[in-house]
Amino acid sequence: MQILNFTLPLGLGWMVSSAQTRLDSIQQAFLPTPNNTATTTAIMAYTLPKLPYSYDALEPHFDAETMEIHHSRHHQTYVNTLNAALEGQSDFSALAVDDLITKLDQVPADKRGTVRNHGGGHANHSFFWKNLKTNTTLGGDLKSAIEKDFGSVEAFQKEFETAATKVFGSGWAWLVHEDGKLKVVTTANQDSPLMPKSISGASGYPIIGLDVWEHAYYLKYRNKRPDYIKAYWNVVNWDEASSRYEQKK
Template structure:
């Protein structure tokens, strides 16, 4: 089975002061590693599914045996979500080009998009994710619970689309630094969005 914890493309302190070193280290080496381990265990007896890349596997949940469906929804979902999350973080990039134009077109302005995203992320009850997705040739902001991913589809998650980027809004992603100040954490995200990665995903979607 090919699932492995991906190395981060930066040091754990590279996103300071917005995301702190200790949170990044725990988040990556403990939380993400647990999703990888649990997904690998669940797939040991599912040879017909074990070869799929994780983004493909999570689109096939309805084909999995019922006794494996929930554990892989949670853990393959967690692996997919975090693998995208790490790549979507970087200091010093700029929103420009086709993605900037599409955001302005679909939301009215970049600032209106950010307000929509912040409101959605802040109002998601409990643990989950906020996403910018491409759906039906337009951009949209959606949220999902727990480790659900928009690639799982509307029937499963209540949201669908191709993820351009996502923000983890589980408390483990921010509590050491921000405690209960989720909105401060959400707003800090704009300083470290990897717009180059987001633009690449948008253009190749």
């Protein structure tokens, strides 16, 4: 059997080689390089965290439609706006968002308002999602500390509910740990106790926090904020709260 040696004609071989060169050039132009990847990472320094549960997991206390809108639209807007504000500010965009808002007084003045509102919104909501879960129980050292600092769990809950109800407009109610004690504080808008006290008016390390913006409850509770606040006790992730307390006590 005779094996034929096949050789491409000179012109056709040049065409194949040229096509391969053009293909390599296209791939280099469109596939991300390390530099392109770094640039993308810098621009998108902050991302929307995934929820550790489904949107309907907190039913009937927090409804699925509100959770979906709250997470995928409101929180996403805070992330997008924060990234846009910090574009080109690598010293700040490289920070974890909790660290960023502790340094809010160091952010350039023309960026500070946006970072306060949207960095605060991103930090507060990232904490809020982790702080929600059904069927957990307050106990251990955190329960003992609440009883010591407030007199009883019921007294703490009453103080927290009163504070959350009295927030005028939009804001947050918090249980925080500071100087060896637990206390209830509130902040306006998307301010956080982690921010400098001169900016937020509050201080302390958050143990739990409740969003009392209307977008957090209006679809289910309408104007009945006190009902929403009472429902919160059914979805507090006391395991997460206890862990945070242990870290800071």
